[in-house]
Amino acid sequence: MRRLITAGRLWVLAAAAVCAVSTAAAQAAWPEQTITLVAPFPPGGNADLLSRALGKDLSDALGQPVIVENKPGAGGMLGSRYVARAKADGYTLLMGAFSNVLNEFFYTKKLLDLRKDLAPVSQIVSIPNYVAVASNSKYKNLKDLLAGAKARPREITCGTSGVGTSSDLICALLNEMAGVAITRIPYKGGIPAITALMGGQITFIAANEALPYIKDKRIKGIAVTSGKRSPLAPELPSMAETVPGLEMESWYGVFAPAGTPKAVVDKLAAAISAAMKSPAMKKRLELIGAIPVGGSPAEFKTLISNDLDKWGKLVKPLNIRRD
Structure with missing residues (x-):
């Protein structure tokens, strides 16, 4: 009986060792497909x-x-x-x-x-989000935009990449921290929101896809959401310069x-x-x-x-x- 148990244990150990070697070999060979x-x-x-x-x-x-x-x-x-x-x-x-x-x-x-x-x-x-308005917008900077939002509650609209996305959160935090009432309009991604902005359907966006559109002047950048100015767009002030503490x-x-x-x-x-x-x-x-x-x-x-x-x-x- 003792010999049978010992033999059985040896078989299990041998099988485990083979399995371990096979797994290690598979990981070392990755990827194979x-x-x-x-x-x-x-x-x-x-x-x-x-x-x-x-x-x-x-x-x-x-x-x-x-x-x-x-x-x-x-x-x-x-x-x-x-x-x-x-x-x-x-x-x-x-x-x-x-x-x-x-x-x-x-x-x-x-x-x-x-x-x-x-x-x-x-x-x-x-990558920060870039705050932008339409190229022909009367708003020159974030301070102007927030002044407009205070003067006309809920008339200023922010196009977002969808409910609960970073752009949606930025607009919600603007309401909270700047004491305004901006209406958030969700889209199925940043590109549809940018398209809506260029079509005059919304007031502004805060999308991380926006920089190429800003660079070729299809839309007008007014701020960047990082705590400091981005080295890729140093001309754009950070949001925190207008709303202290608001950065993402x-x-x-x-x-x-x-x-x-x-x-x-x-x-x-x-x-x-x-x-x-x-x-x-x-x-x-x-x-x-x-x-x-x-x-x-x-x-x-x-x-x-x-x-x-x-x-x-x-x-x-x-x-x-x-x-």
């Missing part, structure tokens, strides 16, 4: 543009195709949940955004736990499903960080007003944790709800 990078916003927006720019560099670095799949809806929640539920093998990734942090506070029923359901891989860029810097970054092997996450993070150091990538990012970052999974995790703590305290009193 096409990788899907999910952009949870409509085509043409920054999540889409960043996904396609990064996908090309990752494909070259990793030796496998990286295809971009747009899954817009619910402020990025639909695409994010899709990735969170995918197999944790490194072949389905998410181009996440600062809106993933905000989504934690805008649903009565929790649909996704950013700390538990997704594995941070690497921050891609930091958005970001985009890559996530994998929770449970993705550390070796795969680390390999992917290294490839992303290398891509962000490319002069060609930096030049492409400047065109959309983004600053390349890169970095480790641990650094990205810390950024997310800090943002969850900071913005939870600020947005909960605003009572913004998507459901």
Whole structure:
């Protein structure tokens, strides 16, 4: 009996060892097939543009195709949940955004736990929102715009990328901190909001997709939402210069499903960080007003944790709800 038990234990140990070797080999060989990078916003927006720019560099670095799949809806929640539920093998990734942090506070029923359901891989860029009015607008700066909002409550309209997005939050915070009553108009992404602005349907926007339109004078920039002026548009004052304490810097970054092997996450993070150091990538990012970052999974995790703590305290009193 003792011999049978010993033999059985040996068989189990041998099988476990084979399994461990096979798993390690699979992780070392990753990737061996096409990788899907999910952009949870409509085509043409920054999540889409960043996904396609990064996908090309990752494909070259990793030796496998990286295809971009747009899954817009619910402020990025639909695409994010899709990735969170995918197999944790490194072949389905998410181009996440600062809106993933905000989504934690805008649903009565929790649909996704950013700390538990997704594995941070690497921050891609930091990018402020750019406040802009129509090119023929009478408003020359943010101070003028807020004066108009005080004189005519609810007549001034802010086009946003959707309920609970960073642009929506900026407009809500303007109401709260500047003592005005701006009407927020949600669109299905930043590009539709910019189109509405150019068509004269709304008064202003606060979109992180706006800089190219400002640069070619299709719309008129009046402020940037970062705490300091952006090196990519130094002529635009920060919002904090007019409304002290009001600042926001958005970001985009890559996530994998929770449970993705550390070796795969680390390999992917290294490839992303290398891509962000490319002069060609930096030049492409400047065109959309983004600053390349890169970095480790641990650094990205810390950024997310800090943002969850900071913005939870600020947005909960605003009572913004998507459901």
